Amino acid sequence: MVNSKHELIVNHIKKAINAGKYEVDTKIPSENQLAAKYGVSRQTVRKAILELEQEGYLYAKHGSGTFVARRRTKSGNSKNIAVVSTYMSDYIFPRVIQGINQVLSDNGYSILLKTTNNSRKGEAWCMEELLSKNIDGMIIEPSQSAISCQHQVLYDQMDAMGIPYVFIQGCYEAMLDRPHVMLDDVWGGKMITKHLIDLGHQEIAGIFKADDTQGILRHKGYVMALQEAGISYNPDLVIWYHTKDKGVKPMEGLLRIYEAGTACQAVVCYNDEIAAEVIKGLNSIGKRVPEDISVTGFDNSLLAHSKGITTIAHPQEELGKRAAQTLIGLINGSILKKDAHVLLAPELVERKSTM
Amino acid sequence: MVNSKHELIVNHIKKAINAGKYEVDTKIPSENQLAAKYGVSRQTVRKAILELEQEGYLYAKHGSGTFVARRRTKSGNSKNIAVVSTYMSDYIFPRVIQGINQVLSDNGYSILLKTTNNSRKGEAWCMEELLSKNIDGMIIEPSQSAISCQHQVLYDQMDAMGIPYVFIQGCYEAMLDRPHVMLDDVWGGKMITKHLIDLGHQEIAGIFKADDTQGILRHKGYVMALQEAGISYNPDLVIWYHTKDKGVKPMEGLLRIYEAGTACQAVVCYNDEIAAEVIKGLNSIGKRVPEDISVTGFDNSLLAHSKGITTIAHPQEELGKRAAQTLIGLINGSILKKDAHVLLAPELVERKSTM
DNA sequence: TTCAATTTGTTCGTATGTATC
DNA sequence: GGATACATACGAACAAATTGA
Numbered sequence: 001m002v003n004s005k006h007e008l009i010v011n012h013i014k015k016a017i018n019a020g021k022y023e024v025d026t027k028i029p030s031e032n033q034l035a036a037k038y039g040v041s042r043q044t045v046r047k048a049i050l051e052l053e054q055e056g057y058l059y060a061k062h063g064s065g066t067f068v069a070r071r072r073t074k075s076g077n078s079k080n081i082a083v084v085s086t087y088m089s090d091y092i093f094p095r096v097i098q099g100i101n102q103v104l105s106d107n108g109y110s111i112l113l114k115t116t117n118n119s120r121k122g123e124a125w126c127m128e129e130l131l132s133k134n135i136d137g138m139i140i141e142p143s144q145s146a147i148s149c150q151h152q153v154l155y156d157q158m159d160a161m162g163i164p165y166v167f168i169q170g171c172y173e174a175m176l177d178r179p180h181v182m183l184d185d186v187w188g189g190k191m192i193t194k195h196l197i198d199l200g201h202q203e204i205a206g207i208f209k210a211d212d213t214q215g216i217l218r219h220k221g222y223v224m225a226l227q228e229a230g231i232s233y234n235p236d237l238v239i240w241y242h243t244k245d246k247g248v249k250p251m252e253g254l255l256r257i258y259e260a261g262t263a264c265q266a267v268v269c270y271n272d273e274i275a276a277e278v279i280k281g282l283n284s285i286g287k288r289v290p291e292d293i294s295v296t297g298f299d300n301s302l303l304a305h306s307k308g309i310t311t312i313a314h315p316q317e318e319l320g321k322r323a324a325q326t327l328i329g330l331i332n333g334s335i336l337k338k339d340a341h342v343l344l345a346p347e348l349v350e351r352k353s354t355m
Numbered sequence: 356m357v358n359s360k361h362e363l364i365v366n367h368i369k370k371a372i373n374a375g376k377y378e379v380d381t382k383i384p385s386e387n388q389l390a391a392k393y394g395v396s397r398q399t400v401r402k403a404i405l406e407l408e409q410e411g412y413l414y415a416k417h418g419s420g421t422f423v424a425r426r427r428t429k430s431g432n433s434k435n436i437a438v439v440s441t442y443m444s445d446y447i448f449p450r451v452i453q454g455i456n457q458v459l460s461d462n463g464y465s466i467l468l469k470t471t472n473n474s475r476k477g478e479a480w481c482m483e484e485l486l487s488k489n490i491d492g493m494i495i496e497p498s499q500s501a502i503s504c505q506h507q508v509l510y511d512q513m514d515a516m517g518i519p520y521v522f523i524q525g526c527y528e529a530m531l532d533r534p535h536v537m538l539d540d541v542w543g544g545k546m547i548t549k550h551l552i553d554l555g556h557q558e559i560a561g562i563f564k565a566d567d568t569q570g571i572l573r574h575k576g577y578v579m580a581l582q583e584a585g586i587s588y589n590p591d592l593v594i595w596y597h598t599k600d601k602g603v604k605p606m607e608g609l610l611r612i613y614e615a616g617t618a619c620q621a622v623v624c625y626n627d628e629i630a631a632e633v634i635k636g637l638n639s640i641g642k643r644v645p646e647d648i649s650v651t652g653f654d655n656s657l658l659a660h661s662k663g664i665t666t667i668a669h670p671q672e673e674l675g676k677r678a679a680q681t682l683i684g685l686i687n688g689s690i691l692k693k694d695a696h697v698l699l700a701p702e703l704v705e706r707k708s709t710m
Numbered sequence: 711t712t713c714a715a716t717t718t719g720t721t722c723g724t725a726t727g728t729a730t731c
Numbered sequence: 732g733g734a735t736a737c738a739t740a741c742g743a744a745c746a747a748a749t750t751g752a
Binding site: 005006040041042043044047061062063064065 | 720721722728729730731
Binding site: 385386387401404415416417418419420421 | 716717718719
């Protein structure tokens with residue numbers, strides 16, 4: 001019964017896509033070309049494309065072209081996006097979510113807020129509830145604990161339902177192929193080490209956490225900075241510790257370095273907490289910071305602020321913005337899941353623990 | 356936010372419908388009439404109408420006209436509750452929302468987060484969007500609470516739809532009969548003034564904001580404390596200022612008091628910001644705080660913390676919890692709307708600006 | 711029944727703005 | 732900067748449905 005020109009074009013293109021004549025994410029002919037092909041006006045083509053866009057067959061990119069979208073089985077466009085955080089009290093939380101909110105609300109989305117209290121159980125419970133709700137996507141800060149089978153199932157389920165998600169702050173090691181937006185720890189480690197080198201230091205010790213991806217990455221950056229400066233890597237200057245050794249081993253290691261008589265004018269610490277402990281320990285053995293030895297932290301926490309520790313800062317608002325942008329890209333199909341891996345440039349915050 | 360012509364028309368018509376200017380199933384003006392009214396082309400009007408049709412606000416009848424659709428009354432168990440805040444960056448925001456989240460999630464609710472950027476427009480925009488969503492209730496921090504509420508219609512609409520809401524932090528003066536949970540400003544003003552009296556001060560100046568409900572209430576508490584202590588109220592010691600005078604008038608007034616030779620050993624300030632300015636001003640004329648004169652703030656902001664100002668604290672988490680509890684009571688009917696008026700007890704935070 | 715006026719639906723043409731490469 | 736392509740807007744014409752005289 002309905003046989004308007006644009007309906008005919010809609011059906012024709014739909015059939016072509018379903019028949020696989022156009023690959024996913026390939027560009028279809030421009031509006032003008034299609035207009036010429038079907039012998040109609042550009043407006044008619046536009047109307048057809050608009051309809052196909054709303055049905056999820058295509059997505060248009062301003063100034064670039066119109067592309068074939070991944071077909072979504074079913075999705076209400078609830079315009080709701082879940083944001084799952086560990087704690088709300090976290091000092092970084094407000095700024096990150098502010099960035100998320102800015103981008104999402106500009107794009108007509110609302111935020112559905114959830115907290116896990118940093119427990120696996122909380123995270124699983126959250127996600128189960130979210131699966132029963134109508135959401136278009138999810139931004140999640142993973143809970144600290146390692147991933148369990150139960151979890152993987154929940155994420156697979158979201159994949160199956162075609163609900164995209166983006167990890168922020170961190171990412172389970174087993175899921176690094178999934179979309180994530182986080183601080184570039186390698187770059188951060190390199191940046192803060194380079195800062196010490198630029199200050200004229202040559203013998204730079206490093207204290208890193210061994211059972212943590214971030215620890216490995218920050219160490220990697222530390223090594224890179226030394227290499228670039230032409231300083232040979234000295235394993236004796238690197239102290240590795242595990243979560244359970246925290247508060248004991250780092251300072252022990254540093255004392256051993258001093259006892260061995262190894263020269264050392266600076267220490268790169270895994271995070272601000274360790275840096276604060278190290279400074280306290282150094283003071284207790286009569287070393288002055290930064291006159292005798294420079295110490296750096298990582299994370300730009302309140303501790304670093306109050307103790308005046310030179311550290312690496314998260315660009316918090318930027319992180320939120322990028323995560324939201326990435327998620328929107330995943331939803332409308334303009335970003336592929338495998339490309340949605342964003343590492344953010346860290347910022348050096350210079351304070352009085354280095355000179 | 357996009358500001359195309361058709362979007363403007365969409366919003367205008369939406370607002371008119373929400374305000375009840377068009378009855379259900381009545382015909383709206385024809386496309387040509389609307390085009391003339393808005394001074395745009397018929398195509399633009401059509402685009403706007405098409406959008407409204409898709410959102411379910413209107414339905415068009417070929418050859419007959421366009422009509423207002425019967426707004427689908429949402430069934431009320433989405434288990435979603437909207438939380439509308441002014442800014443996310445606010446230092447109090449995380450703790451308040453933490454309290455809200457605790458209670459709501461314990462009761463199986465999720466939070467739908469929105470921000471208004473403290474603008475009336477933002478608030479109206481938020482609420483219009485929320486009206487189209489399926490929410491069970493709303494907790495809202497009003498924007499610029501002193502000015503009278505121009506979009507009462509939106510709240511009436513929520514009443515009509517049976518969606519309960521609770522104001523937090525402040526409340527429009529015209530809507531004080533609606534449910535609200537806020538700090539007891541009178542009590543706070545009284546408490547901090549009494550603190551100065553207890554310290555032995557008799558001549559206590561007061562600086563208050565005149566165009567703000569909170570300013571009036573805090574002044575009221577100030578007067579009560581003086582009365583109870585048997586100290587006569589001296590109008591010469593009270594300085595009123597308006598938002599636009601901020602940063603000039605408060606200190607001017609204080610200088611005038613000194614020039615007049617009036618005795619004054621303490622100043623109650625409207626908030627921490629004013630207190631910080633006053634302290635700075637006093638120092639610049641050679642007065643020491645608190646040795647020569649005691650100064651108090653209000654709000655327990657970061658400023659009060661860093662400058663060591665004695666102040667009145669919001670019980671932030673408690674505020675959030677009580678608001679959530681009140682809302683849940685309204686939803687399940689265990690609390691009546693007219694009884695949902697909670698004033699929270701303030702807390703005195705003693706620091707080094709008083710003695 | 712017929713006809714004219716009104717109103718929405720569809721199509722074509724054109725122009726300008728703006729993002730991307 | 733220029734070419735390309737999408738986004739928004741305006742104007743015009745005609746078709747199809749409805750309404751009422």
